Amino acid sequence: MVTVHRPGEARAAARHRTRVTLLGTAGGPPWWDGSDRAGISTVVSVGDEHYLVDCGEGWGRRFRAAGLGPAGFQRGLDGLRGVFVTHHHSDHLVDYPNLLLLAWHNGADGLRRPIQVFGPGDRGTLPPVFAPERRERPPEVFHPESPTPGLVESTGRLLEAYALDINDRMRDNAKPDLREIFEIRDIPLPEGTGDDPNGDPAPEMSPFEVYRDENVRVTAILVDHRPVFPAFAFRFDTAGGSVVLSGDTGVCDNLVTIARGADLLVHECIDLDWVEQLIGPGSETPDPNLMQHMLAAHTSVEEVGPQAEKAGVGTLVLTHLVPANAPAGKWRRAQAGFSGTLVVGEDLMTLGLD
Ligand SMILES: [Zn+2]
Structure with missing residues (x-):
């Protein structure tokens, strides 16, 4: 059974050993007028240990506000065990440098x-x-020497850009070697999958293990966020329950496969009516490039309920909301075709699994 705790109920939420905290629930790189949703980011917690999924704009301050780590000077991220990046779009990664550079000052x-x-x-x-x-x-191709880098390479390049700060902190402040604080890995795809990212970016496959410790087993599957590739959904199986995070995806069978029977599905969602009014062919500012991306690479409010129903999940939580400033009533339409519990995500909402 999933218990929903509204923002401000952090103490009650912490009673659940296994829980999911929505740090940021806005989708997309634009700044949304009238919305204070932070960029997309979610935490799965087991006890005092935390697993961060994506690093959208503002995740750090939300992590602090959620009370997930100890308060106090140079504390906070003491319990961060793992970080999982779904894909390389900027709205999921723009505050990744904050993690790399601020973590050693904050616990x-x-x-x-x-x-x-x-x-x-x-x-x-x-x-x-x-x-x-x-x-x-x-x-013209940007950085043709390596135009589509994975996480290990892009992290290395980010850290190089901050070499002065890193050397200064290690030499002047006696900070430990930054390279020993993180172990960064590209997720290897199972052999024989994903050979043709410009054809089918999410071929039929089984979930595969990415990480395991005494708290969680994390599996991944390719989802269809074309042309971005690889784009992953992640599943966390814990003693207290199971949660799937869709990442960004259009309607995709693999998402149903990885979410099958999960207690909680945290899924992206767009309001396609709003997209059509703003940039559709009949609008004042048609944008066929952005329109085709929205149609192919995201899941609409009408489509997400049937996906959750097919997967047989108990609770569906909507996040990565586009537009982030739409009224909550719009998102409640996602109940159509879904017999479980629908929750419209809010920043700092916590979902207790046990
Ligand atoms: Zn994306």
């Missing part, structure tokens, strides 16, 4: 073991140019 420099960080590997090939006939010429 992570005395950890008994490194924080385990997992994310997608190199895409391997550039995505196609959409509707090239409408472009005067194809865009």
Whole structure:
């Protein structure tokens, strides 16, 4: 059974050993007028140990506000065990540098073991140019030496950019070697999957294990967030229950496969009516490029309920809301086609699993 705790009920929420805290529930890189939702980020907790999924804008302050770590000077991230990145879109990663550079000032420099960080590997090939006939010429490739890096490489490059700060902290403040605080890995795909990211980015497959410790077993599956590849959904199985985080995806059989029978499905959602009014063909500002991305790579409020129903999950929580400033009533339409409990996500909402 899943118990919903509204923002501000952190103390009651902490009574659940296994729980999920929504840090940020806004989708997309735009700033949304009239909304204070932070960028997409979620934490799965077992006791005092935490597993962060995605690092959208503002996750750090929300983590603090959620009371997930000890308060006090240079404390907070003491219990962070793992970080899981669903895909390499900026709205999921823009505050990843905060994690890398601020963690050792906020509780992570005395950890008994490194924080385990997992994310997608190199895409391997550039995505196609959409509707090239409408472009005067194809865009020039950015950083052609390595145009589609995976997490290990992009992390290395980020840290290089901050070399002055890192050397200063280690030499002047006697901070431990930053490279020993994190262990960063690209998630290897099972052999024979994902050979053709420009064809089918989410071929039929079984979930595969990414990480395991005494609290959690984390499995992943490819989802369809074309042309982004690899894009993962993650499942956390714990003694207290199971939760699946969809990442960003269009309607996709693999999502149903990994979510089957989970207690809780935390799923992305877009309001397609709003998209059509804003950028559809009949609108004042049609944007066919963005429109086709929204249709193919995201799940609408009408589609998400039937997906959850197919998977047989008990509770569906909507997050990564686009637009983030839509009234809650819009999202409640997702109940259509879903016989379980629907929850419209809010920042700092906690879902207790046990
Ligand atoms: Zn995305």
